[in-house]
Amino acid sequence: MDYVEISFTCSEEMAEILMAELSEIGFDSFVESDNGLLCYIQSDLYDKDQLDVQISRYGNIEPLKYKILNIPKKNWNEEWEKSYKPIVIGDKAIVRADFHEVEKTYDYEIIITPKMSFGTGHHQTTSMMVRMQMGLNHKGKLVYDIGCGTGILSIMAGLRDAKKIIGCDIDEWSVVNTRENIQNNNMNEKISVVHGTVQSLPEEPADILLANINKNIILSELESYNSRLKEGGHILFSGFYERDTSDILDAAKKFGLNLEKEASEQNWKCLQLVKKGK
Structure with a gap:
């Protein structure tokens, strides 16, 4: 299936709000970027009007700008790898992709292929x-x-x-x-x-x-x-x-x-x- 990427220019605080709100309307993956947040939704679930309604309530808090990009499934790995970084959870577990290098040993190591x-x-x-x-x-x-x-x-x-x-x-x-x-x-x-x-x-x-x-x-x-x-x-x-x-x-x-x-x-x-x- 193909996906739609919505790239928001926003603050870190607003990025947290967007992840919460957009997950309610079908967005299922999020990546924090240098300028804000990348949000992904299956193409058949994407509704621009619904998106605009969802974010309109926060216009008085922070002006929101976004760009739309259609991503074929075959290009997902390439897009994800640009932003996907390892994450350490509770100082005991690390979640990483197979292309990440690990500098230390953790009790639990989980390899997640970026899809x-x-x-x-x-x-x-x-x-x-x-x-x-x-x-x-x-x-x-x-x-x-x-x-x-x-x-x-x-x-x-x-x-x-x-x-x-x-x-x-x-x-x-x-x-x-x-x-x-x-x-x-x-x-x-x-x-x-x-x-x-x-x-x-x-x-x-x-x-x-x-x-x-x-x-x-x-x-x-x-x-x-x-x-x-x-x-x-x-x-x-x-x-x-x-x-x-x-x-x-x-x-x-x-x-x-x-x-x-x-x-x-x-x-x-x-x-x-x-x-x-x-």
Whole structure:
């Protein structure tokens, strides 16, 4: 599939706002540039009028200028490599592309081939999920990764000694990308991925469920998540704003899912819930 790149000239503060707002209208990848922010969306989802409405509310805070570039899928690697830099998460994990050189050793090293899929560690939701995983026992566990994107969370689960990980994504390109990244991280024996929603996953309850999606999907699929989670199992949620936390926690309590840990970063939220029964 082809993509549209929107290049904003803006401040760092406004770039954070744009990532939050544009993710609500289908933009799935963001790269901070020297002058502002590069935002990417599938061509068939791009609506210029919708974009203008979304950013118009911030005109009184900072004038926003942007340029539009159509990017064929075959050129994505070239565009991404221009801006993609390694990221260190929690001083213990590094997420990098195979063309990056590493100067020191980290406890966890994740290689992500730059493709048009969400989840490189640069976005706050992804980095918070990875940090939360580092504090959760995965050893010998069955893990489901819903909306796996690049497969970064699945790979982290594998590095944390999970026994078996199954990811799913509704985007075929993400499934292809995840499979490439699984191979690049030597995780073929532990991780598999299917094309589809949570309903495409086995009915066998997992020990850990990972979902870095958005509020509406989490709320609509919460019952399915719960049915695929063992008693005493954990769910890690992110992909939503701090202001949405109470809605998600209220809905989760109805299924006996209770808050155990939480993290916030630049208006984004990450939750760790445990299933203790109603």
